[in-house]
Amino acid sequence: MGLIHKKLFILFALSIYILLWMLVGFFKQSINSQYYHNHILNSNISLVLEYISKLNINLLLIDPIVLDYLFIRHLSLQKRLITFGISNESIPFLDPLFSIQNFSITISTNMKKTSIDHIFIEYNQQIIHLAILHKQNSYFLIHKNTAQLPIDIKLSYGDTLRILEPFESKLIENKFSFPRNVSHFLWLYNTSEFLECNQNLANHMENKYSLYQNKSQLNLTILPMRTIVNALNNLEKHHWLAGGTLLGWYRHCGLIPYTQDMDFGLFAEEYDDSIRNYFLGNPTIYLWGTLGLVNDSLEFRLFTGSYTFDLFWAYREGNYRWYGYQINRTKYKRKIPLIQRLCSCDLFGYRFSVPCSPINYLNNEYGYEKWKIPLEKNYTWINVKYNSIWNDISWMYAVRLYTREGKVRTDKYAIDWIANQFNYSLKTIPIFLNISSNKSVTFLPVKN
Numbered sequence: 001m002g003l004i005h006k007k008l009f010i011l012f013a014l015s016i017y018i019l020l021w022m023l024v025g026f027f028k029q030s031i032n033s034q035y036y037h038n039h040i041l042n043s044n045i046s047l048v049l050e051y052i053s054k055l056n057i058n059l060l061l062i063d064p065i066v067l068d069y070l071f072i073r074h075l076s077l078q079k080r081l082i083t084f085g086i087s088n089e090s091i092p093f094l095d096p097l098f099s100i101q102n103f104s105i106t107i108s109t110n111m112k113k114t115s116i117d118h119i120f121i122e123y124n125q126q127i128i129h130l131a132i133l134h135k136q137n138s139y140f141l142i143h144k145n146t147a148q149l150p151i152d153i154k155l156s157y158g159d160t161l162r163i164l165e166p167f168e169s170k171l172i173e174n175k176f177s178f179p180r181n182v183s184h185f186l187w188l189y190n191t192s193e194f195l196e197c198n199q200n201l202a203n204h205m206e207n208k209y210s211l212y213q214n215k216s217q218l219n220l221t222i223l224p225m226r227t228i229v230n231a232l233n234n235l236e237k238h239h240w241l242a243g244g245t246l247l248g249w250y251r252h253c254g255l256i257p258y259t260q261d262m263d264f265g266l267f268a269e270e271y272d273d274s275i276r277n278y279f280l281g282n283p284t285i286y287l288w289g290t291l292g293l294v295n296d297s298l299e300f301r302l303f304t305g306s307y308t309f310d311l312f313w314a315y316r317e318g319n320y321r322w323y324g325y326q327i328n329r330t331k332y333k334r335k336i337p338l339i340q341r342l343c344s345c346d347l348f349g350y351r352f353s354v355p356c357s358p359i360n361y362l363n364n365e366y367g368y369e370k371w372k373i374p375l376e377k378n379y380t381w382i383n384v385k386y387n388s389i390w391n392d393i394s395w396m397y398a399v400r401l402y403t404r405e406g407k408v409r410t411d412k413y414a415i416d417w418i419a420n421q422f423n424y425s426l427k428t429i430p431i432f433l434n435i436s437s438n439k440s441v442t443f444l445p446v447k448n
Contacts, residue, residue, distance in 0.1 A: 044126035045082060049175045051100065052128075055093045059176035060085040060169060062131065064156050064189050071182040081120075081127040083157050084176060085142070085164065088134050091116055108147035108158070117143040118158050131157040133164060137349035140164045141194060162192045163344045163351055187236050191353050193343040201372065202253040209374055213254040220306045221255065222348050224285040225262060228302070228309060229352060231278050232266070239266045240342055240353045242312060242323075247371055249347055250358050258376050261308040265323065265336070268313040271298065275311075281406025285309060289401045293394070297324020297331055297387070314339070324387075328421070329395055331387040337364050 052059060061067065063083035069075045097103060108118035119130040133140035145158030167185060169177035179185035205211040232239045241249055242265035248256040255262075266275075271294055279287040279302055288303035292313075300311040314321040314336060322333040343356040355361045362371045367382050390398060399418050401409040 044124045045128065048103070048121055048123050048126070048128045051097060052094075053175045055096065057086055057090045057093055059130075060133075061176050061178040062157065062164070062185075063129075064186055067178065067182050068186060071178070072186070080125065081129050081153055081155075083129040083131055083155070085131050085133050085140075085157070088115075088132055091119075091132065094119065094130075097121065106147050106149070108145045110143060111146070118145045118147060120147065120149070127153070129155070129158070137346065138165070139346075139351050140166075156189075161194045163194045164192065165351055184236065188233070191238070191342045191344055193341075193356065195343045195345050195354060195356070195358065197250050197253040197345065199253055201251050205252050205374065211252065211257050211374060213252070214257045217255060217257065217259075218348060220304065221262060222350070224302070224304050224307065224309055225347075225352075226350055227282070227284045228264060228311075229350075232264075232275070235274050235278070237266060237270050237275060238342055238353070239264050239311075240339070240355055241265075241345075241347070242336075243365065246354060246358060247362060247366075249345060249352070249354065250362065251371065251374075254348065256374070261310055263310050263312060265312050265314050265339075268295075268298065268315040271313055276300070280402060281404065286404050286406070287402050289399070291326055292324045292398050296394075297326060297398075299324060299326075325384055326390075329390045331390060332384050333387045334381060335364070335383040335385065337361055 049059070061082075062085045063079075066077060066079060066082055069077040098105060102123060104122040106120040106122070107116055108120075109116055115132075115134070117132050117134075119132070121128040121130070131142045133142060140163070142157045142162045142164060144161055145155055149155075165188070168180040170180050171177050229239070240246070241263070243263035244256055244259050244261075245263045248254060248259065276287065276290070279285065279300065281287075282302075285302045285304050287300060288308070289301045290299070291301070292298040296315075298313040302309040302311065312323040312334075314323055316338070320335050320338055322335045325332040325334045337355070337357065337360055339355050339361075341356040342353045344351050345354045346352075363369065364383055365371070365381055366379070399421065401414040401417060403409055
């Protein structure tokens with residue numbers, strides 16, 4: 001009997017625990033719903049949303065200002081216009097709204113008037129803005145608004161062409177959804193302005209120079225490139241297509257057909273070991289080697305077995321930035337524009353980041369419009385200047401090679417490669433470089 005009583009007691013206690021857990025969850029949800037109801041759904045907005053919700057349309061709250069105030073700052077906000085996203089397929093279901101006399105509805109179409117891009121529903125001077133999500137490849141595009149709006153209205157979507165990738169969402173009161181990770185959504189919004197490649201120039205490359213996209217190259221590069229971008233986005237590290245990869249996107253609307261490596265730029269001040277740790281032993285694209293120090297000329301070389309992918313950290317200096325570029329033990333500075341903003345682009349159907357002024361960037365790298373003429377060999381960077389020479393101690397800290405499993409290489413290949421790369425006699429890898437792959441590296445400061 002004692003055993004039976006004990007089991008019954010355990011079951012009773014477990015039932016009480018589950019009941020309390022459910023009540024706490026329900027209480028939290030009720031509080032959250034009431035909080036957002038009080039802070040965003042005033043009577044006018046709530047009435048419009050009530051009508052729309054009856055039409056079984058999935059509303060996505062994407063207004064960055066509203067999201068920031070409610071979910072990040074936890075402050076109330078009075079805003080005349082609130083932006084929601086809806087799919088292009090939802091537009092026909094909105095027809096009943098047009099018969100409601102108290103609603104003033106404005107529609108924005110594209111220049112050819114073949115598609116609807118924005119719908120503005122005004123009621124008692126409050127406006128619900130429905131930004132239409134046009135599906136394109138792996139993402140959605142929100143087009144620029146063409147409708148006449150009051151002068152005091154500033155749009156977060158519709159101000160320019162913007163990109164929006166699918167995201168996980170949460171539902172509030174069966175009225176609308178919002179991003180599950182608001183902070184990350186806002187981080188991506190800051191680079192969401194969408195730029196087109198130069199299709200006319202890409203056609204010219206094919207027609208005059210017979211430079212067509214290499215399908216085998218695409219098959220071997222797009223997955224590793226997406227792996228890099230997804231990792232850096234998840235870590236919230238700003239990055240962009242750089243060098244010949246940026247040139248390939250803008251000039252060829254793809255990749256330069258004869259290229260053997262892909263380049264990405266990153267802000268040096270955003271570096272931390274999370275990037276290094278992610279690519280050590282990565283099964284898709286692994287960290288093959290590192291050159292430079294965190295505070296000087298840092299470069300990661302990633303490898304798949306077929307292609308090399310370079311991550312260059314850009315250091316700010318005055319009104320420009322620079323990448324490290326190394327030949328033997330000589331260091332060079334490869335100057336690039338300051339990069340005030342980053343935008344988004346399409347490369348083979350996926351979202352990538354690029355400088356918002358790509359032409360200025362390319363002119364700076366290759367010379368004014370010289371990049372419009374393809375050169376497989378004998379091209380020069382006009383922005384490379386002498387920096388300094390690695391001293392005996394610093395350069396030994398500045399080079400590491402890794403195995404596919406993420407271990408520091410100390411074999412003959414590593415010894416020979418480092419010796420040849422830096423024109424230096426080396427018989428063994430110094431013991432202080434033989435660190436385990438799961439530990440952070442403490443870099444010495446560089447003294448030139």
